[in-house]
């Protein structure tokens with residue numbers, strides 16, 4: 001097994017001297033300016049910092065849904081820079097699971113259909129897709145709600161469905177942007193428990209953006225971002 | 233199609249919007265198909281009108297005859313190819329109007345030259361040419377009365393000069409058919425006999441009812457008609473000449489203009505509906521920005537996301553098309569009873585939802601869906617994840 005393949009299996013994240021500028025009218029906003037970050041495989045990292053410090057921007061770069069202005073982003077053994085849009089989309093579908101603050105379930109699809117969604121891009125049969133989606137729902141404790149639509153679920157349940165959707169393709173890296181930001185304390189604890197499980201028992205590398213200290217303490221490592229610069 | 237639930241569930245969730253869009257498209261397809269059928273029927277009618285034959289008659293009325301001398305004068309007019317006398321005999325079968333069928337005295341040889349749609353086997357034709365009391369009858373007429381070649385029957389005219397005290401006796405020399413493809417609309421219930429029989433039986437008192445004139449080129453119909461009428465302008469008996477189907481032609485031209493107008497309206501309606509549907513689709517897709525962002529985040533390629541939006545639009549078009557065709561089918565069958573238009577479309581063979589109209593309608597429906605879905609689909613294609621999913 002080559003080093004790259006090993007990295008792919010383990011889901012390491014390497015952000016090297018990355019700059020990210022936004023152009024708004026004639027103004028250039030320098031969100032990230034020469035940022036370096038190494039996340040070893042199997043890490044559970046909490047990314048903290050005030051609003052507007054660039055946390056989401058950094059997470060998007062790691063997850064391959066946005067591109068750095070310069071610098072290198074290598075995730076799970078792949079340098080994301082040279083990939084085309086199509087290749088990047090394919091890479092995301094295989095390597096990254098997404099957990100959003102507002103769950104982002106598709107309202108017209110029920111729980112199991114939402115979880116199945118990423119599997120539609122695979123060559124799995126209808127039955128295999130359904131089985132895997134049901135397994136993921138069982139792990140998050142919602143197999144009895146598989147026919148429920150998002151509007152029929154509580155916020156915590158919706159986020160659990162979203163987590164099932166994030167892990168159903170068995171990606172090596174999970175990214176979460178304020179996953180407990182919209183939840184009550186009780187549900188937030190359940191979500192964090194789940195994330196810890198996926199980190200410990202399934203070895204997923206997790207990068208979680210949060211400014212909730214109760215969430216941050218669940219991670220192995222906390223990094224602070226301030227005005228685009230990591231301060232610890 | 234594993235993506236079907238995603239599309240269908242959107243259509244079902246917004247069923248009111250789906251329904252109104254489908255109905256709007258259905259109205260559009262209904263109009264297009266029904267109007268196209270009318271236009272086809274009108275064009276067909278125009279193609280039927282034989283403009284290469286003129287009919288000359290008494291200027292005042294059909295009940296007055298022309299002098300026998302006119303025939304040769306007309307034949308001498310430039311552009312005239314052939315002529316035959318055609319006299320409406322007004323003969324009643326079994327002395328009763330209820331058994332009526334058209335019966336005409338003609339000059340057999342010339343008549344057969346001028347009317348290629350009247351088709352008689354050669355031997356029967358020759359028999360007729362040489363038989364003073366012979367006649368030919370249409371296939372449908374023969375079938376109705378069970379007539380065969382060689383049968384006899386009698387007719388008695390209700391027109392005074394032709395009432396000679398006893399019925400006219402006829403022998404069936406031939407039964408004529410036609411080529412319904414080449415000459416649709418040919419009357420197969422008529423009977424034709426030799427003018428000479430009429431002329432002699434009336435003591436040479438029978439004049440000429442009408443003269444059918446074949447001309448070299450339909451384009452010259454107007455000029456030759458005028459030349460014929462001009463030739464008798466200063467005579468005691470003036471003539472009126474028009475194309476054989478002049479009335480029908482002018483009538484159809486009027487219907488044609490109407491059809492054109494209706495088609496214009498149909499197109500305007502279609503265009504309006506297109507704008508409305510396209511707008512509705514755009515709104516539907518804009519409301520779904522977040523979903524599009526999620527799909528792309530999960531790795532759905534932009535092309536697939538675009539295809540999903542397009543397929544949804546095409547599906548709406550297809551449903552609208554099917555519904556529109558359903559209603560158009562009903563309307564087309566009802567067309568013949570519509571005043572004015574009915575007269576034109578009635579002779580159109582196989583009036584109904586023809587394969588041509590069905591494919592035309594479905595094609596238009598798919599095009600409508602495609603056009604309506606195009607802008608939203610491109611928007612979906614272009615949507616950038618970081619922009620549509622940005623939270624505060």
Ligand SMILES: Nc1ncnc2c1ncn2[C@@H]1O[C@H](COP(=O)(O)OP(=O)(O)O)[C@@H](O)[C@H]1O
Pocket residue numbers: 022023024029031049050051052053054055056057058618619
């Ligand atoms: N698409 C964009 N266009 C312009 N400016 C942006 C865009 N996305 C983020 N920004 C700016 O970049 C900065 C960092 O944003 P973000 O990464 O969302 O911060 P955080 O997630 O830490 O709150 C903010 O000033 C924000 O306004």
Ligand SMILES: [Mg+2]
Pocket residue numbers: 055056057177
């Ligand atoms: Mg943020």
